[in-house]
Amino acid sequence: MDLDFTDEQRAFTEALTDFAKREAGTRQLRDTLTGGGQHSHHQGLYQKMADLGWLGVSIPEDRGGAGGGMVDTCLFLEHTAYGMLPIGGFATSAIVAGAVQRFGSAAQQETVLGGVAAGRTYSIAMSEPEAGSDVANLSCRAVAGPDGSYVLNGQKTWCSNAHFADAILLVARTGGSPGDHDGLTMLLVPTDAAGLRISGIDTMGGREVNDLYFTDCTVPADAVVGAVDQGWWQLMAGLNLERLILAALMLGTARRTFDDTLAYVRERKQFGRPIGSFQVLRHRIADLATEIACCGLLVYRTAELVDRDPSRVLPRESSMVKLKTTEVAKEVALAGMQMMGGYGYATEYDMERHVRATLISTVYGGTSEIQRDIIGKTYGL
Incomplete structure (x- = not known):
């Protein structure tokens, strides 16, 4: 591939580079932003980047973004990582935004895609104590009630950024048995939902990942992203x-x-x-x-x-x-x-x-x- 980026893309990466040098260009600045390396995300810095229009790099224009493609997103990720900018919430937010853009309702797209562009953060929860590489083995269950709402029970683990996210894209079992690809469903769960407890896991990298415990946590019917029981195929996409x-x-x-x-x-x-x-x-x-x-x-x-x-x-x-x-x-x-x-x-x-x-x-x-x-x-x- 000819890596001859457009003038606009080059100007974008130059602006990112200048911003990184100004905001996090010294060890002292980075330590201040991250609590000595213990935190991967600084919301104040993140909000500055949102105000500059950068977080919406791949968000459609009608949802408040710049309408860029995957090349633009990779340029953003590469240069912010090079500049060691503590915006750890962006990666998971972009993954959630991608799922909502492909499968979410108009209301979900307005909330999540617009939210990413505006500086809100999102997390995704798939892994469980007995379902890591074997995601289909997950057992955290969402049971539909007579009013269409879902009651969540179970545990998720290694959930990046849940402790500061606005909402979590949860992959839960709505049908079948552990090991089945069918019967998984994506649901958007606010992090302040009753019945959800978020507990940090200590790691070499500081505070990054969490255990999630769902105990009769209820979300409305419109929390479902895409089709019920089709979450596996949505994940593959x-x-x-x-x-x-x-x-x-x-x-x-x-x-x-x-x-x-x-x-x-x-x-x-x-x-x-x-x-x-x-x-x-x-x-x-x-x-x-x-x-x-x-x-x-x-x-x-x-x-x-x-x-x-x-x-x-x-x-x-x-x-x-x-x-x-x-x-x-x-x-x-x-x-x-x-x-x-x-x-x-x-x-x-x-x-x-x-x-x-x-x-x-x-x-x-x-x-x-x-x-x-x-x-x-x-x-x-």
């Missing part, structure tokens, strides 16, 4: 979006990690010269740079395919881009820590944060093992 979002984020993180490493090996001296001048490190830098360049081509080639036909599901391409980019980002971060020695492990530098962010990227959104399995199946294996 969103694979392009979810996996590209995660890949674009890790592309930006990989680039930032590489640049931080490069700056260090150019300046750090041992045996009378910069350590980057030694062949062993110089060749490692060359290999990492090449891998990142390949990831960029893969991300934007896949994004271009999505923009050509947004209704087309790309299981092979979306799994490839997620697998390759997250694994490369992890490789770059671990190599960066190794090249920086003890300083790469110290919290004084950003490298240890890069390591934490990239390690988990090969797990969420479908592990690398699951992506490999999907790719293999597309070849008839």
Whole structure:
């Protein structure tokens, strides 16, 4: 793919870069925004970006957005990740917006799509203690009442951003038994709903994910997104979006990690010269740079395919881009820590944060093992 972006896209990324330098360009600024790295999202900063019209990059114009495509979304994700802007709520919000745009009612689209553009955040809940990679095994149940409302009971886990989201796109079982693909339904659940308890899970990355406990939590009939019992197939239709979002984020993180490493090996001296001048490190830098360049081509080639036909599901391409980019980002971060020695492990530098962010990227959104399995199946294996 020719990565010759339009003048408008280049101006957009330049504006994002300038904003990131101004708002989060130093370690001190980032620590202030994130509580020393404990929080992935700063709503005040997020609102500034909403006011600039940036959060609606892929939201249709009639819903308050800019009407951009997947290439534009990937540019936004890559450059905000590179700038280390703490807007962790955007990725899950964009995934929810995509599902609502494809399957939601006009009222849901107005609320959610307009909400994303205006700076509100959303979360999505699929995983359960016994249903991680095997999503079809979920058992959290939504039972329809005589008035059409649904009563929710069960547990979700590893739910990113639920603790500050306005609402959660819940995938619950409305029919069938655990293991069945049919019988799953998407419902929008406000985070302040009675009967919902959100409990944070302590992780290496600070406060990011949560357990959700539903106890006779009631939502109205119009909470259903799309068709009842068709949630699995609706999830499959969103694979392009979810996996590209995660890949674009890790592309930006990989680039930032590489640049931080490069700056260090150019300046750090041992045996009378910069350590980057030694062949062993110089060749490692060359290999990492090449891998990142390949990831960029893969991300934007896949994004271009999505923009050509947004209704087309790309299981092979979306799994490839997620697998390759997250694994490369992890490789770059671990190599960066190794090249920086003890300083790469110290919290004084950003490298240890890069390591934490990239390690988990090969797990969420479908592990690398699951992506490999999907790719293999597309070849008839």
